[in-house]
Amino acid sequence: MTVMTDSEIFNNIRNALDAAARNQYTAELHLQMIKYADNLKHITSKEFCEGVGLRKSFGTEFSKMRNLTLRLKNAGLDVTKI
Template identity: 75%
Template structure:
């Protein structure tokens, strides 16, 4: 799946998320696509999804966290 398709999927998931679940959904989407977006900078991610640049820190955190979650048994393909 190419980056533009991933960004569109993330935008849709965020648009469909209940208002009080927006941040949780954003984190989940970041984890879900972390492997496919490994070479993307946090700035590029935010621009691609249409998020404020300040969310770049969250993207970096989730990308770092995903390796630990996978070692604990998380299958990101099931998200």
């Protein structure tokens, strides 16, 4: 398994958001946050927003999704399929 840098992850998230339909932007953002939550445990929500290029207000969503990820994984979610 290849380890990705934060910059690569942020770029992947930006690309996914750019490709998302307008009415699916927030859902895609949540999915991307869940997908990369384990890789981004060491960063703050502020750093996440700055890295992806989001408004600071999305920091709360980042924190929520990171906390939700453990519960989803315990319930059987395979984040590699996102």
